[in-house]
């Protein structure tokens with residue numbers, strides 16, 4: 001049992017953090033927003049140079065063949081930066097799905113382009129209603145009665161559905177399933193879609209951890225700086241307690257997210273409950289931090305000037321994506337009450353082991 | 358105790374209901390804090406005034422109907438039931454109006470109240486400054502006497518709707534050597550006075566719903582001062598009492614929200630977490646409690662009481678209830694909660710998202726909830742000052 005990340009895993013995360021601190025600053029986000037842009041190709045190229053789009057692609061397709069526990073910290077960093085590019089869904093959800101179907105030559109070709117980041121892939125999961133970043137994808141993985149279809153973006157019609165987070169570019173996708181687009185039948189597809197949902201939930205949770213932490217940092221910095229009644233507002237217990245409450249929520253969402261990353265491919269109700277736990281607690285932590293972040297800034301926090309609203313809006317979007325709160329609560333209840341899965345002290349980790357190195 | 362309405366009150370309710378039914382615009386107006394929404398909201402104020410509904414509690418001579426607070430609550434209930442537009446002049450009619458009534462000279466009342474009730478002049482509140490938010494007494498803007506004029510200098514901020522408003526009521530130091538609560542005066546200022554600049558500030562929805570106001574040697578007559586020189590703080594605290602305590606957010610607004618929440622729940626109940634059922638019930642109870650508490654307060658005021666520290670209780674209760682109701686609604690909307698109205702597939706998601714974003718301001722404006730808790734703890738409960 002060793003529930004900790006390796007030095008390499010932490011180093012990758014740090015490198016991504018450094019890159020995004022430099023390349024995805026508040027000023028960068030604001031510039032893109034003003035210009036109405038949803039994606040920065042130069043930044044995407046930098047992410048590609050690190051091999052991130054193909055981090056979970058097999059080596060034979062040009063990827064790094066790493067696992068979810070290697071990507072989860074990267075996803076957290078993407079949340080921390082409120083990254084507009086769809087790296088998390090591409091590398092964390094689409095690529096593993098394609099990798100599972102690599103025997104199909106058409107899939108292999110798309111996967112190879114996806115691994116380098118040259119061809120982005122978006123996922124149309126039925127839990128989501130809409131497809132995020134479909135317009136900048138080369139290909140889409142789409143659901144049709146549990147079958148998996150791989151469709152070129154040229155063969156679909158996209159109808160934009162504006163989200164409160166202008167960097168979540170959601171589309172209704174109109175398309176025609178055919179024998180040519182089908183890459184997995186319903187039996188195989190069902191399992192793939194189920195795993196895609198879990199990965200979606202896991203990585204939404206990971207992003208929320210990063211977002212929550214970033215908001216707390218922004219608010220702490222402001223609370224040290226801003227004075228009222230002759231003292232830093234951070235010296236008032238009301239403010240201290242608000243921010244401490246945020247940190248408690250974040251720290252108790254974190255282990256579920258990491259354990260879910262380490263075990264996500266394990267079938268059975270234990271991991272499903274774990275993934276849902278991760279999503280629910282991380283979304284709650286980010287949402288609470290966002291509201292608190294606004295409050296600590298006073299009127300300033302309600303203004304466009306302070307970055308907290310970027311995270312607040314992203315958290316609103318991620319709360320509903322990849323299974324909303326109702327779905328995940330029902331799933332946990334179902335696992336706990338009806339599945340017969342082991343409960344109690346010896347059942348902390350699914351299957352009794354944590355796979356984290 | 359008698360918890361039924363008199364026949365006169367019932368008749369009044371019927372009258373309001375009929376008028377609202379005939380006059381409330383059918384289509385929802387854009388937010389009154391936006392360029393598109395301001396004008397139709399302003400027109401609505403004039404429509405209200407034509408029906409003599411501008412401010413029912415004011416005396417007839419000022420354009421009101423001389424209603425008591427119970428009638429006011431009835432009016433508000435019918436107003437929100439009819440889904441009438443928000444009051445774009447809320448800072449005028451709900452905050453400055455009652456303050457003028459208490460502290461204004463007869464000339465000031467005659468000059469300002471009827472124009473407010475008629476919807477002719479829209480008012481903004483200019484109190485906060487960059488360095489004086491919660492610590493309002495740290496304000497530095499000055500009004501220097503020059504003959505029968507004041508020369509205003511300073512920088513106000515977060516003034517709601519000041520980009521559209523015609524007048525503002527501000528707090529300025531008339532005694533430059535003074536500190537804290539002393540030496541402040543309450544002055545009414547036309548926003549088109551030379552030397553005044555108003556810059557919109559974007560809120561988190563991207564709209565310039567509030568503004569900063571720069572005063573650079575702007576001159577106003579001394580006659581625009583409300584009350585005595587140096588009495589500004591005392592007057593402002595009375596205004597803040599109205600703001601937090603009674604007028605600004607009447608209970609009907611939240612009862613309507615609770616009702617909409619129940620309707621939403623019924624529509625989508627089968628897809629929801631069962632825990633939401635009890636949360637919806639809780640929200641209805643909260644809205645009822647708030648309404649009952651307001652009737653209690655109104656009865657006390659009618660019987661000669663005053664709003665004191667308990668205004669802080671009110672403010673905490675409604676602002677937190679409002680956030681909760683909207684959070685629950687967004688949870689019910691689930692995957693569609695993030696969509697803007699403009700989304701072709703938004704369907705009947707209503708205005709919950711806008712409402713949620715606005716609800717987040719509630720614990721901040723009209724005195725933050727942290728400050729209200731300090732006030733309750735120290736002044737109501739008598740705990741030692743921090």
Ligand SMILES: Cc1cc2nc3c(=O)[nH]c(=O)nc-3n(C[C@H](O)[C@H](O)[C@H](O)COP(=O)(O)OP(=O)(O)OC[C@H]3O[C@@H](n4cnc5c(N)ncnc54)[C@H](O)[C@@H]3O)c2cc1C
Pocket residue numbers: 226228229233236237238239295296297298299300302448481482483484485487489490491492514515516517518567718721722723724725726727728731
């Ligand atoms: C939507 C909106 C509309 C507004 N409209 C107007 C308007 O029309 N006119 C106007 O004049 N102003 C307006 N305001 C400003 C409002 O009055 C101020 O935001 C409020 O007084 C708080 O001041 P501040 O924003 O400077 O926050 P700060 O005072 O800087 O407070 C920041 C944080 O510190 C906390 N804090 C400060 N002091 C203490 C303490 N002693 N103990 C514990 N916690 C403390 C606060 O509670 C808050 O969480 C508006 C604000 C908003 C959000």
